[in-house]
Amino acid sequence: xxxxxxxxxxxxxxxxxxxxxxxxxxxxxxxxxxxxxxxxxxxxxxxxxxxxxxxxxxxxxxxxxxxxxxxxxxxxxxxxxxxxxxxxxxxxxxxxxxxxxxxxxxxxxxx
Amino acid sequence: xxxxxxxxxxxxxxxxxxxxxxxxxxxxxxxxxxxxxxxxxxxxxxxxxxxxxxxxxxxxxxxxxxxxxxxxxxxxxxxxxxxxxxxxxxxxxxxxxxxxxxxxxxxxxxxx
Numbered sequence: 001x002x003x004x005x006x007x008x009x010x011x012x013x014x015x016x017x018x019x020x021x022x023x024x025x026x027x028x029x030x031x032x033x034x035x036x037x038x039x040x041x042x043x044x045x046x047x048x049x050x051x052x053x054x055x056x057x058x059x060x061x062x063x064x065x066x067x068x069x070x071x072x073x074x075x076x077x078x079x080x081x082x083x084x085x086x087x088x089x090x091x092x093x094x095x096x097x098x099x100x101x102x103x104x105x106x107x108x109x110x111x
Numbered sequence: 112x113x114x115x116x117x118x119x120x121x122x123x124x125x126x127x128x129x130x131x132x133x134x135x136x137x138x139x140x141x142x143x144x145x146x147x148x149x150x151x152x153x154x155x156x157x158x159x160x161x162x163x164x165x166x167x168x169x170x171x172x173x174x175x176x177x178x179x180x181x182x183x184x185x186x187x188x189x190x191x192x193x194x195x196x197x198x199x200x201x202x203x204x205x206x207x208x209x210x211x212x213x214x215x216x217x218x219x220x221x222x223x
Contacts, residue, residue, distance in 0.1 A: 008151065031210050042115075042201055042214030043154075088153065092210040096161055097142045098169070099212060103153040 004102035006089050011108045018076040020105045022089030025070060029091040032065060033099065034074045037086045046074070046087070084109045113137050117202050117215035124192040124222045132187040132218050134202030142205040143185040144169075144212065145177065147198040154201065160185055161207075192222045 003025045012018045024032065030051050035043040049056045049063045049072070056063045062075040076083055086106050090099040118133045136143065141162045146154040156169030160179040174196060176188040185204075189196060199219050203212040 004153070033210070035212075040216075042203075042216050043212070044214070045211050048209065048211065096159065096167075097205045097207045097210045097212075098144070098156060098159060099210065101146075101154040103151055 003100050004089055004091055006087075006102040006105045008103065009106050009108070011110060012079050014079060014081060014109055014111050016079055018074075018079045018083065018107055018109075020074045020076075020087050020089075020107065022072040022074075022102055023070055024072065024089070024091045024100075026091055026093045026100070027067070027070065029093050031092040032063075032072050033088075033090040033092070034061075034063065034072075035088040035090060035101075037088065037104070039085075043088060079107075079109050081109050081111070083107060115202055115204055115213050115215035117200075117218050119218060120216065121219050122221070124189075124220065126192060126194065126222060128192050129188070129190050130192070130220075132189070132200055132202075132220070134185045134187065134215060135183050136185075136202075136204040136213070137183065138204060138206075138213065139182060140204035140206050140213070141182065142207045143179065144203045144205070145175070145185070145187045146201045146203065147171065148201060148217075149198050157187065157200075189220075194222050196220065197222045 033048040034046040060077045086104040089102040145157040158177040
């Protein structure tokens with residue numbers, strides 16, 4: 001099974017907040033990431049958090065990390081139609097930069 | 112800025128054929144990776160390289176080969192294509208410190 005788990009789908013109304021959740025298994029992960037994939041494109045890094053942090057805010061994005069529960073979340077404030085995409089959670093588990101990805105959460109923003 | 116460039120973008124192969132997916136990056140990154148993406152399965156690491164002349168297997172290397180003769184290029188070779196290799200392939204590179212990966216646009220391969 002996946003070492004990184006995410007729900008597969010989220011529907012949200014434009015202007016509301018979106019929260020995407022992720023659980024991971026490797027307690028030695030140093031960095032955790034959120035990537036965004038738009039249709040027909042590669043993945044782009046949205047934000048990342050170092051494992052000694054609990055929270056990181058970057059404009060409309062807020063990342064929360066609960067190391068005890070191995071839980072990572074991404075909150076998108078004031079969700080826009082341009083936020084419709086697949087969002088991947090990933091953990092970095094070694095020094096070679098290899099990432100373990102979740103299956104991705106498809107976010108659909110409705111007017 | 113080119114970033115990570117993959118070719119071809121689309122390809123249809125017959126079972127048993129071989130081909131090479133090309134990947135080039137112009138950011139002077141030491142680390143390069145090949146992932147495959149299957150629907151609902153996330154990305155799985157096929158092979159990676161930490162520098163010219165050094166490659167290693169990832170999670171799903173069977174049926175693939177790579178080489179890294181230069182810092183810029185990291186081609187992925189498929190020998191004896193099988194339907195199970197139908198997927199979208201992504202090449203990525205990284206400087207290695209924060210682990211941020213820069214992805215190409217992907218190569219969609221269908222094996223019939």
